Structures are given as structure tokens and as C-alpha cells.
Amino acid sequence: MNETAKRIVSGVGIGAVVIFALSYDVYGWIFPFCLVAVFALLGLYEFQVLTDRGLDGSAFRKTAFVFSVLILLAFYARFLTIKDPEALHQSELHVLLRTWFYPAATNLVPLLMIALLVASSALQILSRPLDGAIYSISVTVSGVFYTTIGVGYALLLYALPAGLFYLILFALIPISSDTGAYFAGRWFGRHNAGLKVSPRKTWEGYIGGVVLSVLVVNGFLYGWTEYARSQDWPLPNIAMLEISLLGVIMSFVSVIGDLAESAFKRDAKIKDSAQTIPGHGGILDLADALFFAFPVGYFYLVLRQVAGFTLV
């Protein structure tokens, strides 16, 4: 099987797992939580391998994992509160989780990040040589930040009334952007974009990515609205002009996410972040753009509320 075929098969396989996980509400939406946790922790592991410089510094791996799980629980507790405020369909364990990880509607994420900073400083002081202190502590904190908070907002998106719509929307844009760039670059590519991190990419490619994104989001909005109306689901209150603008912005963000991961790999002098997924490389290679797309998309929706739109 060649690389492209492997890529398509494993891509479809992962898509099927994701759709399955989002379709069934078992034990307080445990599947979406597990899915997010798998992406975050595998991504974090790959980031730690990528940034390991041996004696020159490396992340505090176990501590980072513990805090990644705690932060995911803080996101999950918020998710549970939004999905089912009265906890009518939740177990005692879920209620306990909400009490401790979303106390009095306080977002524990910044506090847990500070606790991680304190813990990794303590470990640095007690167990490592002096050289590389800044590097080790910084990559511990920023690795958890990049992977865990990146996907944590996927859960919060999913908790919105039209959450599935936005979740698919923000996942479709990086895929369309990538695909559009690939074909536009091959067919029309003339003017090199001159980025050191990705020297063969052309301006025509990037423009193709933006164009395909705008087309796909409009097609998706149309299809979803029709289907949601027939199923009596909440309709996303977003117009063609706005979703086109969002397609442009998010296409740009997903290119940044993609190139940032390439920059990390080139800085570390490796090709793929791992060999977890046949044809794709590692989780970071597959999901690099999503780590940026979900939180930035969520941020957009939050600011949109201020402008008078309800968060549907």
C-alpha cells in the first residue's frame, strides 16, 4: 500500500472513531473526554520527545502528564456543567468532579498551569544540574499548554447547543486548507512564498487553501442547516458572509499551526513527530493545526457574544 492510500485509510479510520465517540452519551459523555485525552497525552508525549535535548535540558515528563490530566479534568468538569447544569443524568463521581475541578464556576486552568510552573521549578532545583533550567521549565509549561489546552477547548465547543456544528467546522477548515494548498500548489504554483520552514510552498498554494476553505465552509453551512431543520436541531446563527470571513481567518490560523509544528521539527532536526499513524506520522503531524484551530475558534465565538450574538 503506498503512502497516499495509507494516509486515506488511516484518516477514514480515525474519522470513524471520532464520529462514534461523539455519537453516544455513555456515562457522562465519557467517550469525547477519552478522545480528547488521547490526543492531548499522545501529542504531549511527542512534544516531549521532540524537545528533548538531553543534558542541555528536557521537559519534566511525568509531572507534565499529571498536570495535563488535571487540566483535562478541569475542562471536563466545565463541559459537564454546561451540558447538564442540574446534574440530573450524572453519577456521584461526576458531581464530585464538578465540585473539585470547577469550584464556584472558577476556571482552574491558569491556576493549574502556575502549579505546574512551581512543581517543575521545584524538580529543577532538587534534581537537575543548573544548565538548561530555563529551557527545561519553559518546555514543560509550554508543552502542556500547547497540547492540552489546545484540545481542551474542543470539549467546550462540543458543549455548545450547536457544538457539533462548530467542532466539525473548525476541523474541516484545516483539512480544506491543506488539501486546497496541495492541489493549487501543484497546478498553479509559480511564486515561491519564501518561508524557510517550508521552502517549496507557493503563494498560489496558500491562496488555493483559503479559497477551498471558504467554499467548503459555505457548503457545510448550507448542508447542515438543511439537515438540522429536518431534524429539529438548534440552527447555527451564522450568515454566509461571516462564515466566509471565519473560513479565511481560520485557514490562516491552521497554516500557522501546521508551520509551527514544522518549525519545531526542523529545530529538533527530525522529519515526523512519531510513527503512530500509518501515512501521517505522529499525532502532532495529524493534529497540529487543530491545536490552534479549536481554541482560536472558541475565542472567536466568545468575542462574538459580546457583539450581541447568542452562543448557539
Added chain:
Amino acid sequence: MNETAKRIVSGVGIGAVVIFALSYDVYGWIFPFCLVAVFALLGLYEFQVLTDRGLDGSAFRKTAFVFSVLILLAFYARFLTIKDPEALHQSELHVLLRTWFYPAATNLVPLLMIALLVASSALQILSRPLDGAIYSISVTVSGVFYTTIGVGYALLLYALPAGLFYLILFALIPISSDTGAYFAGRWFGRHNAGLKVSPRKTWEGYIGGVVLSVLVVNGFLYGWTEYARSQDWPLPNIAMLEISLLGVIMSFVSVIGDLAESAFKRDAKIKDSAQTIPGHGGILDLADALFFAFPVGYFYLVLRQVAGFTLV
């Protein structure tokens, strides 16, 4: 004037400015906000100088400053909402700030941090060579994190009904811990603690720091309670046993904060973080322990609520 005298004079001077800033409510408590902003931005500047490795990587300074200010505004908007929920005594500008920086009671801090990660990735890709990408992006993000969020929680502490009590409490512990360690180390120091970052410190010194912290917090609790009762202020609902325990924990945290900053400086091979404050060095040298003490103390108070205590 010798170093110790300089240290005392400038320490008292700064103390006077802080007390003045906290005493008057002018234009929506603008003084405490400015004070916090000065600490955060000077600390961030020193951190950026400290972590600058030239061609091997350095923080994206201007972008970090912009995001530091945005994050401070998010803290300030929350502070304003807690202090005066109905905005009865606030200007239109304050109300606008609350609408945009604390929209629907959403904590924007994690989202702004992600936006900083996206922005510094974009800058790295567009304007810098490939080597040092991981270092540059990581120190940009963790620098803002360390300094801005560190002091941001000081504002939220101050917004509590007995906020001034906790603010002074969490500032007193590092000072007592430091002073106790200095004298106990001089008088009783026999057994070297063996930490590479601070090779002359002894176990007796650290124990002395903890002991003085416990004594000082109890003395402060007693004095404050008496005075608050006479002035009809809200009384802090914390008992001797709990405040002693808190003294021990926070003394440990402040030692970590102090040593972490030493580790950064030794890693960077410099002695003082700057020469801003006569006798002390830089803001980071003066306030290193506070960057950890305020958020960890706030975290403690949040978790304390879950155990049934009201946040007074």
C-alpha cells in the same frame, strides 16, 4: 550608604508606594491596577533580558508586552466585576472593559495565552531563522505566564471581602521566610542543604524560615482580627491551626520561587536580574517569591471554598 541600608530604605519606599496605592479608590481602583502592571511589565522585561540567547533564540518582546497588557486587562475586568458587580461607581470605559475582557463571565486568560502562542509562532515562521524556534516560542509564552499571571492573581486576591488581609499575608510569608532563613542560617547553620543553585544554604536556615513564617502569620492574624473588629471590617474566617499550616506551605512555595529565579540567573550566568532597585537588584530579585505566592495562595483559597469555607 552600605548595601543593607540601601536595601532597607528602598524596601520601605516601595512598601509606602504599595500602601498608598491600595488605600485610595480613584477611578475604579486604578492605582492597584497600575502597581500590578508595573511589576508584571518590569518583571517580564527582566525575564526577556535574562533569557536572551541572541541567535540561539530569544523572546518576541513586543508581542509579549502586548499580550501581557491584554491579560492584565482581563484580570482587571474580573476585579472590577467582583468589587462592584452592578458597576454603580464605574465609568463607561470601565463598563466597556468589562464587556470585552470578561464577556459573560468567561475567563479570557487561557484564550489570550493561546493567542500569544499563535502570534509568536507566526512571527517565528515569518521573521526568524529555523534554529531556536522551540526556545524562542517557549520563553515568550512562559515569560508572560510567569510574570503576568503571577501578579494578576494579586488583583483578584485584593477583590475579596478580606482581600487586603490575604494580600498582606501572602506578601509577609516570603519576607519572613527569607529573613528567618538568613538569621537561622547565620546563627545555627551546620548542615548544608546541598542544593546546586544556592550552595551555601543550610537546613537550619530553611527550618528557621518556616518557623519565623508560622510565628509571623499567627501574630498578623491576631493583630488584624483585633483591628478589624474595632473598625467593623469583615473578619478573615481562618483559625490558628490552618494559618500555621498555610505558613508552612507558603514558606516552601516562596523558597521555590526564590530558588527558581536564582536557577534562571545561574543558567543565564548573571548575578542580578537588573539594577532597578538600589540594594535589591531587579524586580525579579525583589518579587521572585511573590510571582508564585499570590497565585498559589489564591488557588488554596479557591479549593478551601470546596471544603465549605466561604471566600472571605
